[in-house]
Every structure is written in structure tokens, then in C-alpha cells.
Amino acid sequence: MLPNCKQMAELASKNLDTPLTGMAWLKRKIHMLMCKHCSRYSDQIKLSSKTVSTLDLDLPINEDVKKNVEKTYQELHCRKDVSQ
Amino acid sequence: MTDITALSEEQILEKLLGGNEIVFEQVFNKYHSSMQSVAYAIAGPIIADEVVQEAWVSALKALPKFEGRSSLKSWLIRIVANEAKTRRRKENRSVSLEAIQDSWSTDPRFSENSQWKNPSSQWHGDTPEELLSAEELKNCIEKSMLKLPENQLAALRLRDSGGLSMDELCNILEVSSSNVRVLLHRARDKVLKVIDHFQITGEC
Numbered sequence: 479m480l481p482n483c484k485q486m487a488e489l490a491s492k493n494l495d496t497p498l499t500g501m502a503w504l505k506r507k508i509h510m511l512m513c514k515h516c517s518r519y520s521d522q523i524k525l526s527s528k529t530v531s532t533l534d535l536d537l538p539i540n541e542d543v544k545k546n547v548e549k550t551y552q553e554l555h556c557r558k559d560v561s562q
Numbered sequence: 563m564t565d566i567t568a569l570s571e572e573q574i575l576e577k578l579l580g581g582n583e584i585v586f587e588q589v590f591n592k593y594h595s596s597m598q599s600v601a602y603a604i605a606g607p608i609i610a611d612e613v614v615q616e617a618w619v620s621a622l623k624a625l626p627k628f629e630g631r632s633s634l635k636s637w638l639i640r641i642v643a644n645e646a647k648t649r650r651r652k653e654n655r656s657v658s659l660e661a662i663q664d665s666w667s668t669d670p671r672f673s674e675n676s677q678w679k680n681p682s683s684q685w686h687g688d689t690p691e692e693l694l695s696a697e698e699l700k701n702c703i704e705k706s707m708l709k710l711p712e713n714q715l716a717a718l719r720l721r722d723s724g725g726l727s728m729d730e731l732c733n734i735l736e737v738s739s740s741n742v743r744v745l746l747h748r749a750r751d752k753v754l755k756v757i758d759h760f761q762i763t764g765e766c
């Protein structure tokens with residue numbers, strides 16, 4: 479039995495993380511050859527995942543956090559023997 | 563002035579260890595928001611800032627030991643995720659990351675026999691750059707990500723942004739591997755729907 483379209487949608491995402499092999503791979507391949515919707519969905523889920531990886535959420539930077547972290551950086555990594 | 567976008571990770575690291583504050587500020591600005599969104603999703607909005615600050619401090623201490631086996635970004639994401647997990651446990655946060663709120667079983671895009679009824683449209687563009695040339699879509703996606711259930715957002719950030727392994731996701735989110743897969747699929751599917759809607763209507 480081939481997977482149905484709804485199962486195919488989940489497989490499209492699964493395949494990005496752990497590529498299917500053997501019969502599971504073949505069944506998915508056959509379904510995609512016959513079904514342009516699933517073939518398109520599979521490309522689109524991959525593209526969505528790639529797009530997300532390029533995006534950063536625009537959360538506001540807490541200025542206190544930034545100051546504290548910079549202070550820690552100076553203490554740990556900026557040599558004090560260098561004349562300023 | 564040094565611009566880190568022109569430097570390799572090795573060069574960045576060298577400058578960081580050499581005490582280059584200008585480079586550090588750029589590194590901070592570049593990775594802070596990814597780290598923040600991981601902390602936000604795993605430990606909750608109230609202590610997210612604290613968690614990120616702790617993670618930066620841990621990272622700065624461990625910096626001389628960074629071996630470049632993963633990217634700097636993955637390394638930072640891993641540190642903040644583990645810090646967030648520890649804090650989540652301490653605070654005994656009642657919201658379970660295992661819970662999956664799901665409307666997948668009744669998704670109107672599929673017919674009763676699980677065939678496509680309303681498939682997605684043909685998109686204009688097949689790279690992130692092409693899609694995101696519409697600045698508005700970028701905002702739409704970001705907004706929709708912030709509306710994701712926190713476990714989905716966490717999974718998405720750890721995997722697609724941080725590049726962490728599936729085993730690491732199970733470990734950090736404390737969910738089974740099949741549930742990690744469900745979380746990732748639902749989150750990516752949500753993004754796909756936002757893009758598809760934008761392609762059709764030009765709106766969020």
C-alpha cells in the first residue's frame with residue numbers, strides 16, 4: 479500500500495531530518511510520480527524549512543542583558559596589560 | 563572597521579579570543595535573537611532574558627575550548643537550549659512540551675479519504691532569497707512563528723535555525739522522536755501555509 483496524501487505530507491518533513499530508505503523511500507517516490515500536489519508540497523516544505531533557517535525573530539534586545547554580557551566579555555577576554 | 567560578515571568563523575574566533583570588542587558586539591547582535599527565541603520557547607518569556615544572559619556567560623567562559631566541530635551558531639544555540647532546559651526544570655514549568663495541540667486530523671486541505679482537496683498553489687520563486695524579496699512576507703512569517711505553540715517554535719528554532727541533531731532535540735525538549743517529528747512538521751507546515759497564502763493574496 480502506498481501512503482496517502484496526508485501521510486505523504488508528514489513524510490515530506492520527516493524526510494528532511496531522516497531521509498527515507500528502502501521500501502519507504504520507493505513508496506514515497508512512486509506516490510510523488512503520480513501526484514503533483516504531493517510533489518509540490520514536498521518541495522515547498524523543504525523551502526519553508528530553508529526559509530525559516532534564514533530568519534531571525536525580531537525580539538527586542540534587552541539593553542541590560544547586552545551591557546552585562548559585554549562586561550563579562552571584557553573581563554574574560556580583554557587583556558588589561560594593553561595600554562588603552 | 564572590521565565587519566564579521568567578511569570573516570571566516572576561524573577568524574571571528576581568533577578576534578574574539580584576542581579581545582576585539584567591536585567583533586564581539588557584532589557577534590552578539592548577530593546571534594542574540596536566535597538565542598533569545600530558543601530561550602523564549604523553552605523556558606518561557608518571563609525568564610528568557612535571564613536564560614540568554616546566563617548562556618552568553620557560559621559561552622564566553624567556554625570560548626577557548628570551542629573547537630569548531632559545529633558552527634558557532636549551533637554551538638551557541640546548544641548552550642542556550644541546555645540552559646533553558648535546566649531552568650525550565652527548576653521553575654517546574656507546568657506546560658508540558660510533549661503536549662501537541664493539533665488540528666491535523668481535521669485539516670480542511672484534505673478530503674475524508676486523506677487526498678488533497680485544497681492543495682497549495684504554485685509559488686513564484688524557489689529560494690528563500692526570492693521568496694523573502696517581499697519584505698512583508700518576512701514579517702508575516704516572523705509573526706506567525708511567534709504564534710506557534712511554544713514546543714513547535716522551540717523544535718523549529720533548534721532544528722532549522724540551530725542545526726541541532728534530532729537526538730539533541732529529543733533530549734532538550736524531553737519528547738519522543740516521533741513527537742519531535744510531529745512538532746517539526748506542524749511548525750514547517752504552518753510556515754508553508756503562511757507563504758502559500760501570501761503567494762495567493764499578497765497579504766498575511
Ligand SMILES: [Zn+2]
Pocket residue numbers: 482483486509513515516678
Ligand atoms: Zn498525493
